[in-house]
Amino acid sequence: MRYLVYSHDHADQATGGEVFADTATFISHSNAVEKLAALNDPRTPVPEISFTDELTIELGGKTLELYYAGRNHSDNSIVLLYPERRLLFAVDFIPVNTLLFQNLPDAYPDEWIESLRWIDENLDFDILVPGHPPLPGTKANVTAVREYLEDLMAAVRTAQDQGLADNSPEMVEAVRTEPEPTYGTWGMFAEWLPLIIEGLLRIWAETGATGATPAA
Ligand SMILES: [Zn+2]
Numbered sequence: 332m333r334y335l336v337y338s339h340d341h342a343d344q345a346t347g348g349e350v351f352a353d354t355a356t357f358i359s360h361s362n363a364v365e366k367l368a369a370l371n372d373p374r375t376p377v378p379e380i381s382f383t384d385e386l387t388i389e390l391g392g393k394t395l396e397l398y399y400a401g402r403n404h405s406d407n408s409i410v411l412l413y414p415e416r417r418l419l420f421a422v423d424f425i426p427v428n429t430l431l432f433q434n435l436p437d438a439y440p441d442e443w444i445e446s447l448r449w450i451d452e453n454l455d456f457d458i459l460v461p462g463h464p465p466l467p468g469t470k471a472n473v474t475a476v477r478e479y480l481e482d483l484m485a486a487v488r489t490a491q492d493q494g495l496a497d498n499s500p501e502m503v504e505a506v507r508t509e510p511e512p513t514y515g516t517w518g519m520f521a522e523w524l525p526l527i528i529e530g531l532l533r534i535w536a537e538t539g540a541t542g543a544t545p546a547a
Contacts, residue, residue, distance in 0.1 A: 333390060334358055336397065337378060338422035339408040340366040341437070344462060345375055352376050358386070360399050362407035400450050403443035404431070412454055419454060422462035425476050429465070429518035435530030440480060441540075447477035465518070479517075482510050487531055497532050498525070 332351040337359035338344050345367060348357065359367065359378035368377045380386070388395040396412040404424035411420040423432065424443065431438075451473050459468035486506040495502040503525045514520055534540075 334388060335376075336409070336411060337363055337367065338411075338420070338462065339363060339405040341405060341423070344422055346372070347374055348376055349374050356380060358382075358388075358397070360407040360409045366407070398454065400446035401442050402439040403446040405437050406439070408446075410450065410454070412456060414455070417455070417457040418460065419450075419456040419458070419470075420460045421450070421473075425450075425459060425461055425468070425473055426463070426518075427459065427461050427465050427468035427472050428475075428516070429463075430514075430520055430523040431476070431480070431527060433523055433530070434526040435534060438530065438534065440484065440531060440534060444477055444480050447473050447480075451477070479510065479514055482513070483527065484531060486510060487528055498529055503528060 332355040335348045335351050335355040335357050337348075337357065339360070340363040345363075348355070357376050357378045358380045361381040361383050364378050364381050367375055382397065382399070384399055386397040388397065393413075393415060396414065397409050398412065399407075399409050402408075408422065408424050412418075413420075425447065426432075451470070456470055459470060459472050460466060461468060461472075483506065486509045487502070489509075490502045490505040491497070493505070495505055506528055507521070507524055511520075
């Protein structure tokens with residue numbers, strides 16, 4: 332193997348590359364390098380090449396393009412575009428008809444929306460390969476996840492404006508009702524909904540966001 336590209340630093344996606352270390356050059360976003368080095372885990376070789384915005388790889392007459400779309404599910408998630416096959420690998424942050432993972436650990440919800448918008452506007456592809464099943468998706472999933480996040484955040488803010496207590500069963504019920512007709516068939520919709528609400532509220536509190544709709 333010539334290159335091993337870390338999609339981001341999370342352990343479930345970044346462990347085990349040592350089996351290719353005899354031949355592969357390891358690549359990641361620059362924000363991932365220190366985090367992967369700090370693991371000090373022989374199963375996770377430290378990247379030798381890193382980039383901040385984009386990197387092109389030529390291999391066997393084929394071209395692969397790596398892009399950083401900003402912070403979303405982590406601060407170092409990159410996507411891999413294979414233009415010849417109109418295919419995009421985007422690991423963990425554009426789930427295919429499935430809820431975003433649990434309570435949004437390590438996430439940046441507002442910037443997540445912006446990074447999805449950037450991908451929508453700048454990258455040309457038909458097939459989307461995410462990090463976990465179900466596989467695969469299409470470019471429409473990028474818009475779907477963005478609209479889901481926007482709708483969810485608006486629903487939580489509305490629930491707060493109505494005076495419902497954070498994370499209360501009443502808030503979860505209010506937030507569930509609104510998006511259910513559109514997203515109710517998504518995997519883990521009911522199971523992870525209380526978790527994603529908890530995650531949003533936690534991140535808003537940590538970052539000083541009030542959760543209130545910003546004044547125009
Ligand atoms: Zn991840």
